[in-house]
Amino acid sequence: MAKEQMGEISSIDVRGEICPYPMMKTNEELDKNQEYLSILDVLTDHPPALSTIPPQALKRGFDVDIEEVSAGEWRIRLTKIN
């Protein structure tokens, strides 16, 4: 049911934050409105977050796509797996 109403696209900017905060804030965001969220974009400049966030997102049913937006900054796009 929720699948039909979803489509909420959200983004968080965690640049400047180091471990574990990028991951903690992403998890909080995912857990807060897991039902309606379809895409969450996480903007980070902390390379370790690229390997720590994906397992947490997959565990919560989100697919991961990493894109480098500029030198030293990445957008991690988490898309709900239908």
Added chain:
Amino acid sequence: MNIPVEKEASKASPLSLLVPRSMQTRMGFLVLISTALIGLFVSQNQSVVAAVWVIANVFGFTLQRSRFCFASAFRDLFLFGSGHNMKGIIVGIGVSTIGFAAIMSWIVPNTNSGTLPSEAHILPVGISVIVGGIVFGIGMVIAGGCVSGSLYRMAEGYVASWITIGGVILGLAALTMTWNWWWDFTISTEPKIWLPSSTNLGYTGGVAVTLIGLILIYLLVIYRENATGIFTPDIATKKRPAQDFQSRIRNTLDPVFKKGWNVALGGATLGVLGIVLYTIHMPLGVTGELMRASQLGLGWTGLDVPVLNGLADLGGCTGISDDKGLITHTFAITVGLLPGALMGALFAGEFKLRLPNNWRRYVQSLGGGLLMGYAAGLAVGCTVGALFSAIPSLSLSGWVFGIALAVGAFTGTQVIKRIH
């Protein structure tokens, strides 16, 4: 779906300094040439120090590329049930253990002769290492990185890590002023327990016990990951099809210079570097030079700096060194990792001046650094010297320090959960 989020977001970056990718590569080559020239210059008079410098460059490069993080290894087990970094550490210690045993058996063939292998990190076991481990564990979790982690992040452009290292030096100065109290209270009576002789195990037994211990911890980490339902995903990164010569070259270089290394590969590389370094001089350790810096700073303050009892006979990261002048062995290891990590970041295009927006992070960096500095002085080493180099030295102190670190890291996670 194409949502132009990134464009808007990139604009709102007042507190950051981005360096374009192409410039980063050029700067990387500049650092490479500079560090090679420094190595050549040093080799004129001190060939061993020059070799240590080069190894330290590779050490820093490896830390940066594999994003090696002792703080995360302990913290994430408790916070998220993730054993990612811990597995890398265990692999690295395992690799080092075998090499260290070979070197030590060459230095001290008969383990019952009553002598300990010189330069091995066999440290006293007692209250000091337990208190040191717990306080260090709390400090590294609060600061978001241990001493080696903060050092390579300094080079990657993390301003908070500069504050952390400043805190470590201040913490070491505080330890210097109180060292003699700790010495009289506990350290002077603490035994150095070396598995091959103290427990009569010999090298074979010592190595066997160490490897079995490591395997058991590895299983414990997997058990914890299973209990929390975490798994390491296979991230399908978009691969450029190798069409022409240039992109084929890029596909060959990218796994080394662009993509983050597998943490087990990073750990194993560090383990091998530890062996190589011990072969030519002494095991890896980064706190010794910071100790020297803090002593130098104390000298300038005009304070009445006490003569540190017993430290000269302890081994490990005491900062005491026979060579004079600025460029010593400890200088080469600690400072030498900086250009290595900087090269790693520049060639990957990951360098960026990073300034936290949240003021609490600066307080955390300084506070965590102070705790780590004091604790590393007390335990005569940090996660590198008192753990990563101590367990392969077949020293019981490494295990005690590791367990105490876990207790401290657990305490630290309770603290940071409450700081947002």
